[in-house]
Amino acid sequence: MSDQVIEKRIRWAGLLVCLGLGVQLMTLMWVHPLAFMTFLTIGCPLTVAGVLLYLYSLVARP
Amino acid sequence: MNILFPAVAILLAIIIAFRSGITRVAGGKILAFLALFVLPVIAVAVGFSGQMERATSTQFCLSCHVMEDYGKSLYVDDKGYLPAAHFQNNRIPRDHACYTCHTDYTMFGGVKSKWRGLHHVYVQYLGKIPKPADIKLYEPFNNRECLHCHEGSRSFEESSHHQKTPDMRQNIESSALSCTSSNCHDTVHDVGTLTDVKFWKGH
Numbered sequence: 001m002s003d004q005v006i007e008k009r010i011r012w013a014g015l016l017v018c019l020g021l022g023v024q025l026m027t028l029m030w031v032h033p034l035a036f037m038t039f040l041t042i043g044c045p046l047t048v049a050g051v052l053l054y055l056y057s058l059v060a061r062p
Numbered sequence: 063m064n065i066l067f068p069a070v071a072i073l074l075a076i077i078i079a080f081r082s083g084i085t086r087v088a089g090g091k092i093l094a095f096l097a098l099f100v101l102p103v104i105a106v107a108v109g110f111s112g113q114m115e116r117a118t119s120t121q122f123c124l125s126c127h128v129m130e131d132y133g134k135s136l137y138v139d140d141k142g143y144l145p146a147a148h149f150q151n152n153r154i155p156r157d158h159a160c161y162t163c164h165t166d167y168t169m170f171g172g173v174k175s176k177w178r179g180l181h182h183v184y185v186q187y188l189g190k191i192p193k194p195a196d197i198k199l200y201e202p203f204n205n206r207e208c209l210h211c212h213e214g215s216r217s218f219e220e221s222s223h224h225q226k227t228p229d230m231r232q233n234i235e236s237s238a239l240s241c242t243s244s245n246c247h248d249t250v251h252d253v254g255t256l257t258d259v260k261f262w263k264g265h
Contacts, residue, residue, distance in 0.1 A: 003086060006085070007082040007083060007085065008082075010078060010079075010082045010085055010094060010098070011078075011079050011080075011082045013078075013079075013098050014075045014076065014078040014079025014080075014082070014097070014098060015075075015079050017071065017072075017075040017097070017098055017102050018072050018075045018076055018079060020102070020106075021068040021071050021072045021075070021102060021105055022068075022072060024068050024105065024106070024109045025065060025068045025069065025072070027109075027113070028064050028065060028068075028109065028112060028113075031116050031119060031121045031122050031125065032122070032125045033117075033122065033125060033126065033182075033183045033186060033187075034187075035113075035116075036113050036116070036117055036122075036183070037183060037187075039109065039110075039113050040113075043106075043109070044106055044110070047102050047105070047106050048106070050075075050098065050102065051098060051099055051102050051103065054094070054098035054099060055099065
């Protein structure tokens with residue numbers, strides 16, 4: 001049961017990191033203030049949320 | 063490099079997301095640590111650095127509609143136009159033309175420029191956009207920015223125009239005598255006059 005909870009969190013962390021880095025990749029292909037803002041307000045927070053969720057899954061007791 | 067890290071991190075994160083069971087073994091745990099911590103952190107840092115660099119490009123500055131006339135002013139076929147003369151003669155890097163002159167060459171000048179840039183983005187999307195001719199500098203152009211490149215150069219040092227009076231050099235260096243507002247180099251972008259000028263057809 002505990003393994004499943006950890007794996008579920010890791011799965012979500014992986015998806016968040018994918019989404020965040022995907023946004024980051026897209027913004028790197030466009031030189032525009034909107035790309036800069038999208039990177040700062042969407043890409044970075046999603047990636048950081050994924051990383052934090054992953055770290056939380058390591059330390060949290062299910 | 064900007065694209066490599068996110069691309070590799072995405073591939074590994076996809077593997078972890080859809081095969082999270084592999085994290086039960088030691089190799090999978092190491093892979094997860096790389097894919098969900100090490101690579102994303104590096105990718106964000108590299109991406110942030112890349113975005114900051116792009117934010118100093120001429121293309122970035124001129125991508126706002128209100129700045130189009132300022133971009134055109136770089137192509138005025140008149141060496142009296144200060145930005146045009148700098149741009150067309152490669153006295154500044156063309157792909158970072160705006161930033162080269164409009165950043166502050168001080169310890170935190172880059173940070174200050176970025177802060178002003180964020181304010182510009184705010185005005186562009188959420189504020190009241192002024193007319194191009196109404197845009198003003200936050201503070202008078204400081205000679206420090208000119209002297210960052212020109213000080214020590216032969217053409218500047220030996221120019222008789224810069225030695226008309228005994229204290230002229232000292233006044234230039236202390237900004238008591240402004241380069242751009244002392245009837246010397248005072249034709250800058252002048253976007254209000256662009257309908258009456260010829261344009262350089264070069265690159």
